[in-house]
Amino acid sequence: MDTLAAPPATRPSNPSWLNRAAGVFAACAGPAAGGAMLVIAWQLISLRIPEIPGPWPTLASAIQVFEHPFHRTGPNDVGMGWNILASLGRVAMGFLLAAAVGIPTGFLIGRFKTLNAICSPVISLLRPVSPLAWLPLGLLLFRAANPAAIWAIFICSIWPIIINTADGVRRIPQDYLNVARVLNLSEWKVFKSILLPSVLPYLITGTRLSIGTAWLVIVAAEMLTGGTGIGFWLWDEWNNMNVEHILVAVFVIGVVGMLLDAALLALGRRYSHKEG
Amino acid sequence: MNDKYVSIEYAGQTFDTRNGPFVALRDINLAVRQGEFVSLIGHSGCGKSTLLNLIAGLAQPTEGVLLCAGREIKGPGPDRAMVFQNHSLLPWLSCFQNVYLAVERVFSKTENKRQLRARTSAALNMVGLRHAEHKLPHEISGGMKQRVGIARALAIEPKVLLLDEPFGALDSLTRAHLQDELLRIVASTGTTAIMVTHDVDEAVLLSDRIVMLSNGPAATIGEILDVPLPRPRNRLALVGDPGYASCHAAVMRFLHQRRVDPRASVEPAATLVAPQTKTTEAGHMERMERNENPTVVEAS
Numbered sequence A: 001m002d003t004l005a006a007p008p009a010t011r012p013s014n015p016s017w018l019n020r021a022a023g024v025f026a027a028c029a030g031p032a033a034g035g036a037m038l039v040i041a042w043q044l045i046s047l048r049i050p051e052i053p054g055p056w057p058t059l060a061s062a063i064q065v066f067e068h069p070f071h072r073t074g075p076n077d078v079g080m081g082w083n084i085l086a087s088l089g090r091v092a093m094g095f096l097l098a099a100a101v102g103i104p105t106g107f108l109i110g111r112f113k114t115l116n117a118i119c120s121p122v123i124s125l126l127r128p129v130s131p132l133a134w135l136p137l138g139l140l141l142f143r144a145a146n147p148a149a150i151w152a153i154f155i156c157s158i159w160p161i162i163i164n165t166a167d168g169v170r171r172i173p174q175d176y177l178n179v180a181r182v183l184n185l186s187e188w189k190v191f192k193s194i195l196l197p198s199v200l201p202y203l204i205t206g207t208r209l210s211i212g213t214a215w216l217v218i219v220a221a222e223m224l225t226g227g228t229g230i231g232f233w234l235w236d237e238w239n240n241m242n243v244e245h246i247l248v249a250v251f252v253i254g255v256v257g258m259l260l261d262a263a264l265l266a267l268g269r270r271y272s273h274k275e276g
Numbered sequence B: 001m002n003d004k005y006v007s008i009e010y011a012g013q014t015f016d017t018r019n020g021p022f023v024a025l026r027d028i029n030l031a032v033r034q035g036e037f038v039s040l041i042g043h044s045g046c047g048k049s050t051l052l053n054l055i056a057g058l059a060q061p062t063e064g065v066l067l068c069a070g071r072e073i074k075g076p077g078p079d080r081a082m083v084f085q086n087h088s089l090l091p092w093l094s095c096f097q098n099v100y101l102a103v104e105r106v107f108s109k110t111e112n113k114r115q116l117r118a119r120t121s122a123a124l125n126m127v128g129l130r131h132a133e134h135k136l137p138h139e140i141s142g143g144m145k146q147r148v149g150i151a152r153a154l155a156i157e158p159k160v161l162l163l164d165e166p167f168g169a170l171d172s173l174t175r176a177h178l179q180d181e182l183l184r185i186v187a188s189t190g191t192t193a194i195m196v197t198h199d200v201d202e203a204v205l206l207s208d209r210i211v212m213l214s215n216g217p218a219a220t221i222g223e224i225l226d227v228p229l230p231r232p233r234n235r236l237a238l239v240g241d242p243g244y245a246s247c248h249a250a251v252m253r254f255l256h257q258r259r260v261d262p263r264a265s266v267e268p269a270a271t272l273v274a275p276q277t278k279t280t281e282a283g284h285m286e287r288m289e290r291n292e293n294p295t296v297v298e299a300s
Helices: A002-010 A013-048 A055-065 A080-111 A113-126 A131-142 A145-170 A174-183 A187-225 A230-239 A243-271 B048-056 B095-107 B113-126 B142-155 B172-189 B200-206 B242-260 B266-271 B281-290
Strands: A072-074 B006-017 B020-032 B037-041 B063-068 B080-083 B160-164 B192-197 B209-213 B221-226
Touching: A013 A055, A055 A243, A080 A113, A080 A145, A080 A187, A080 A230, A080 A243, A113 A145, A131 A145, A131 A187, A145 A187, A174 A187, A174 B080, A174 B095, A187 A230, A187 A243, A187 B095, A230 A243, B006 B048, B020 B048, B020 B063, B020 B221, B037 B048, B037 B200, B048 B063, B048 B080, B048 B160, B048 B192, B080 B142, B095 B113, B095 B142, B113 B142, B142 B160, B142 B172, B172 B200, B192 B200, B200 B242, B209 B242, B221 B242
Parallel strands: B037 B192, B037 B209, B080 B160, B160 B192
Antiparallel strands: B006 B020, B006 B063, B209 B221
């Protein structure tokens, strides 16, 4: 009997770390292969077109750029860290303003059909306009580059927030509202315990879409307005004809955008609920 | 005990549709005693859920009046707790939090947090779910979810417990188990209960009276059957019980007759002008003992 009982006890401990290692390997294999393909294609292009620097010179240049990310020696020589923070700051500013206006607007539009009828055509008309088309109006209104860039972010962030919030409010199951009615919950309690948790996943989807667009737009806006920021830096390096730095900027923009998206995706997963 | 704890007087419900008014219910007269268990049974679409919604206050009758404990029902309220067919638990709250939300609403003015928590735990304990109180609804089975729904409804000590096909979505073994549990809980708490169902066995097993609704549109109470089986009731002991069988047969006969010809009873009803409120319980029992075809009483 002892010999029969012994094997199952030792079995699970053996492959557990092996399984985990295999899992990590399997998860990394795809991205590693994709990255390798990108580097190979890049290398081939740089061999054919001599103006485009290859991966290794670019990497060397990137290491140089990131050696002192927070140095500040002059208006046109600011560390990469400061540039990224300046761009992120503008995105945050514009996005927070958009959320402050867009979330309540979305709730109202989702709740009241009349308001939806009034606002829907206006949103449909304004939404497809490129946020950069609003930049001159921003410059005219605020007479400064920085608020104009924030204005462009505000405009492009607000539509996905409004539309997704309104959609989430419209999709709240009637059953949940019936629970609130049977219990006679107060308006605040209904909002806090039912409306908000029910709408939150939609709201986070809206946020993800608007942050994605905002990050696209800020680079373009900074190219036009100048000053600081990753977009301005990229344009500045174009004027200096430093193509390696341009490629570094492209990767930095890509990585920051990817991290923003991943962070919001994780947030969305945290607040999503499985319909029971 | 109050003989007219829930009282429905000449209630009717008409919906305005694109094709003009649609009469869902008409001339509903019913009085439910305190502590009584009443089932509403009928074919789907006969308006039994509409009637329950009227009692819950989720909808307003277009005619007549509904009273609960002597007061007119003007809207929904926690004195009439509802167990929904699809449990309607909030998926972002744990079982405990779902029940606590209701308990907090009703008792937070008079009790402190510790007492509210104790009430919540007691309610979950009553349905045997103390161990799963911190789980989210999607982590537990359908039967357990419905038990949380029952705990939520009973935790607020309602005057009337309303059940809208509470076990309709469950498999038959789970359903039987929950019916037994509901029998036990209702017996121990003495709650007045009104249940919508389309399951004849369930209606006979649980009810003191079965209210049979005629087919819609313009549905009304076709017949009210007393179930004189002694309590506590035991599912197994009732299998061969002649009283159980005759109740079951009476309900089946009513439902079957309606399905074959929904208008079958209209002609005889015109001659039998006795309003259904006058049908005495004694008369019903007598008929049942003689195992007669129950008289169909319908005001038209």
